[in-house]
Amino acid sequence: MISLKTFKRYTTCLISNKYIKIGLCLHSISFMAGLIIGLNFVFTEYHYFDFPAFYRSGNLIFSDLNNLYNLSSYPGVYFRYLPFSALLYSFLSLFPIEIAFVLNAIFKLIINLLVVILMTYLYEHFYSKNGSLDKYFYSLLFAYLVFGAHVIDYVQGQPNPYLAFLLLITLYFFESSKRKPKKRFLYNLMGGLCLGIASSFKLTLFIILPFVLIYSLQNSDLKINISRLLGVFLIIIINGFFFLIQPKILSDFFILNLxxxxxxxxxxxxxxxxxxxxxxxxxxxxxxxxxxxxxxxxxxxxxxxxxxxxxxxxxxxxxxxxxxxxxxxxxxxxxxxxxxxxxxxxxxxxxxxxxxxxxxxxxxxxxxxxxxxxxxxxxxxxxxxxxxxxxxxxxxxxxxxxxxxxxxxxxxxxxxxxxxxxxxxxxxxxxxxxxxxxx
Known part of the structure; x- marks a missing residue:
């Protein structure tokens, strides 16, 4: 993984760039705007945005699993994700919803900054021919920071930055597995775990699986990366456990999503x-x-x-x-x-x-x-x-x-x-x- 020394070097390098400085300022405005609008929704008990559904699911996963996908359990937007994601939101559900919303927004702000650092690391170590950062790449990092969708995402309380970060970590492990043969199994396993966790939040991310698991169909020779599959399968088992102990929620889940x-x-x-x-x-x-x-x-x-x-x-x-x-x-x-x-x-x-x-x-x-x-x-x-x-x-x-x-x-x-x-x-x-x- 990235060492603390490397992390500090990238942080120093990024904040010294004028594109990133401006991007951070504009992103801070997006954060504050999203936080203020979202808190207004929370205090006025407006339920037609996403965070109350995540917050409620964190309570239901332990207290009333049978109603996790029951539409009547949610006064506004419904929870439509796999049980493992509700399990992760159970931490925020320990707090009053106002505090939970602020904590979630702060976590997302930190994750967005980590996404920029991780993009920089991946580009320099794996994708740049010269092993260096050019002016255009800094402008791309700027584009991520100022993306207008961040305002809506902060308001909604959606987990999208978490998923971007998890998929970038997945990318890091898969790329590292090629360079370090002795740790190939471990890196592929960890990459599979991260992909499985991300897919628990967005079922659509399972679309990536065939592209990272199946690596040869030539001459009818099917080859599957077992270590990556194992990582994903461990998360599937956790989700399957909740469906096993309460089969009704499985049908509710598919009806709601499909x-x-x-x-x-x-x-x-x-x-x-x-x-x-x-x-x-x-x-x-x-x-x-x-x-x-x-x-x-x-x-x-x-x-x-x-x-x-x-x-x-x-x-x-x-x-x-x-x-x-x-x-x-x-x-x-x-x-x-x-x-x-x-x-x-x-x-x-x-x-x-x-x-x-x-x-x-x-x-x-x-x-x-x-x-x-x-x-x-x-x-x-x-x-x-x-x-x-x-x-x-x-x-x-x-x-x-x-x-x-x-x-x-x-x-x-x-x-x-x-x-x-x-x-x-x-x-x-x-x-x-x-x-x-x-x-």
Missing amino acids: EGGFSYLECSFSISITRMVINSFGFFEIHISPMLIMIIFLVPFFLLVFNQYLKNYNKNKLLPELFSLALFIPILVYIDVWSYQYIISFPFILLSMGRLNENLYTFEDFHPQIYNNAKLNLDQTKKIVNLMDIYIWDLLPAFFFFILQIPALNIFYTVFSLILFVRFYNFYKHKFYYDFNDL
Whole structure:
């Protein structure tokens, strides 16, 4: 793991950079704004935001497990995650909800800062060809800090920064396992544990599993990384224990997550293609299973990405890019996805862009055709990410949704997501992330 000396070096390096200084100031404003708005919700007993559901689940996991997924247990937003995540929130449930909300916000602030440090460490040690940080990468760290979604995330009390951090730790362990063969089993096991914990908070993160567990299907030769699987399986066992002692909550869990459990109005702000199709059918009073619609979109997106993963496996050094591409799938196809959940995948998008940007400019004079193609793609991707970073695109649909209580499709981030998916798929397919000397 990162030593204290290394941690101090990175901290000193980051806070001495002007981009990071400005980013930290702006992020502090996001934190204070989110804290004030969220506390106002708490004190006025407004229940239609996420934190009360997490807080309540922390109580129910021990006191009334049978009603963990009972909609009547929650006055506003419902708890829809695996039991292990409720177990982790049980600590905050020991405090009054006002104190618990503040503690959760402070924890998230600290985690967001650790995400920036961990991104820096991963880039310098694993992904930079020169083993150094350039000006563009600092601008990417700035982009994470000033991402407008952080304000909404602090208000909602969502665990998204925790999950980004857990997935980055997963990335660290998986990358370290390649460099330290003697500790390969331990690192893969720990990476699997972190991935399992993250997936307990967001069921959609299980989409990453096939890409990090299955590493060869050539000539019908199925190979699975057992140590990574074991790490994930340990967390699954803990979740399974709760379902075993109270089987009713298993059916409640799947009904709530796969059938939606929400009205047409409540979920219309979702950015997924699936939700937009469901809402369109609902507008015309056409009734089709939401789960069926989700599967119709999930299968082609997954097969498209997984097929490229298997084709490129022999030279596959692309875990950040692979995580980015895999995480686009649930954003596009899961029933209920809101734009602030991009906080989870944003670090991997930024790491990928940093590596591609560095590779391009070291290769400009040798393969101009590849360079021009990749540069055009990267420049367009930068513009989309910059537009997403501002986060103003949620304001118009949010006005209709929250103020006027009129269903409004949040189409801007759906379009951004589709464009980014196509770009990242193109990068991955044409191997623009690889060390160009290997092509």
